[in-house]
Amino acid sequence: MADNQNPQDEQSFEHLIFDWNNPSMTTRPARQAREEAQKVSEENRVKREEIHQSTIEERKAELLRQRREKTQNTSRLSGTAGGRRNVRRPAAAKTRTVRKKTGGNGWLKSLVPAGGIPRTWLIRGGAGMAAVLVLIIVIWGLTHMGGGARRRAPQIDKSLPSYIYEDYLSVNPWSRPGISADAITGIVIHYTASPGTEAEQMRDYFESLGEGSGTRASSHFVIGTDGKILICVPLGEVAYASNSRNMDTISIEYCHSDESGALSEECYRSLVKLTKWLLDRYSLSAEDVIRHYDILGKVCPKYFVDHPEDWEKFLSDVEKEPVSDGT
Numbered sequence: 001m002a003d004n005q006n007p008q009d010e011q012s013f014e015h016l017i018f019d020w021n022n023p024s025m026t027t028r029p030a031r032q033a034r035e036e037a038q039k040v041s042e043e044n045r046v047k048r049e050e051i052h053q054s055t056i057e058e059r060k061a062e063l064l065r066q067r068r069e070k071t072q073n074t075s076r077l078s079g080t081a082g083g084r085r086n087v088r089r090p091a092a093a094k095t096r097t098v099r100k101k102t103g104g105n106g107w108l109k110s111l112v113p114a115g116g117i118p119r120t121w122l123i124r125g126g127a128g129m130a131a132v133l134v135l136i137i138v139i140w141g142l143t144h145m146g147g148g149a150r151r152r153a154p155q156i157d158k159s160l161p162s163y164i165y166e167d168y169l170s171v172n173p174w175s176r177p178g179i180s181a182d183a184i185t186g187i188v189i190h191y192t193a194s195p196g197t198e199a200e201q202m203r204d205y206f207e208s209l210g211e212g213s214g215t216r217a218s219s220h221f222v223i224g225t226d227g228k229i230l231i232c233v234p235l236g237e238v239a240y241a242s243n244s245r246n247m248d249t250i251s252i253e254y255c256h257s258d259e260s261g262a263l264s265e266e267c268y269r270s271l272v273k274l275t276k277w278l279l280d281r282y283s284l285s286a287e288d289v290i291r292h293y294d295i296l297g298k299v300c301p302k303y304f305v306d307h308p309e310d311w312e313k314f315l316s317d318v319e320k321e322p323v324s325d326g327t
């Protein structure tokens with residue numbers, strides 16, 4: 001406070017105020033004051049440096065001491081002299097180390113942040129994996145069930161009479177090439193040449209050729225010994241049955257129970273009915289019905305090759321047969 005200021009003190013400091021306009025300031029007292037101030041300043045600087053240095057030294061010493069203590073503690077803990085608790089601790093530490101070591105390769109470890117994988121990562125990762133799994137299952141289901149459905153579901157050709165069962169082959173290069181047929185100009189009759197083989201088995205045999213057997217064979221229709229009529233290749237597509245006439249004919253193969261190739265009564269009736277319906281559908285006549293034998297001399301169908309009179313009777317039965325669109 002100004003009131004309590006000692007005028008003497010005020011005066012004793014006066015000489016320290018340097019004023020270039022006052023010539024007396026260049027006098028001895030002023031110089032002396034500057035030198036004193038510089039001296040004090042230098043002393044203070046040295047003192048600060050010493051303090052700073054000693055602080056660093058002290059800090060270093062402290063750290064060394066702490067480190068030494070730590071090392072001593074660790075060696076004491078891992079020693080055998082410790083109590084029960086002291087023995088267990090290093091064991092636990094060892095287990096942790098081992099777990100870390102077996103926890104994965106170096107690169108994998110580098111992906112894992114220090115302190116382990118955060119819980120949120122685990123939750124997100126789990127949810128993501130579950131989503132991917134569901135997607136895979138859905139895609140698998142769609143492709144496989146869809147495929148199964150394509151293979152087995154009846155492909156409805158509403159133009160077919162109800163007595164024809166549709167069980168089409170999968171499209172493949174060996175039995176159902178999926179090629180459009182030319183205009184149909186004839187019906188070709190075959191036999192299976194495999195006594196005892198039924199219509200469904202024949203159809204499955206054609207299907208199996210699609211796996212790449214190297215054999216090309218099929219037929220639009222197969223008639224069982226029980227008279228059941230199966231269609232394997234859709235009308236309008238080519239079947240591999242009649243060699244040079246594959247493109248413009250419809251093939252019918254019938255099943256038989258013995259080597260003679262003779263037809264059962266049911267099979268014969270179905271063959272007549274189907275042939276008649278096809279002639280009507282394609283505006284053909286009985287003259288357009290031929291044996292496989294008529295194309296290249298192959299003994300097929302054996303019974304009608306061996307018994308030409310029965311072949312003629314068959315053609316006449318077809319002519320007499322009324323067209324049947326129903327059962």
Ligand SMILES: [Zn+2]
Pocket residue numbers: 189190191241292300301
């Ligand atoms: Zn044939």
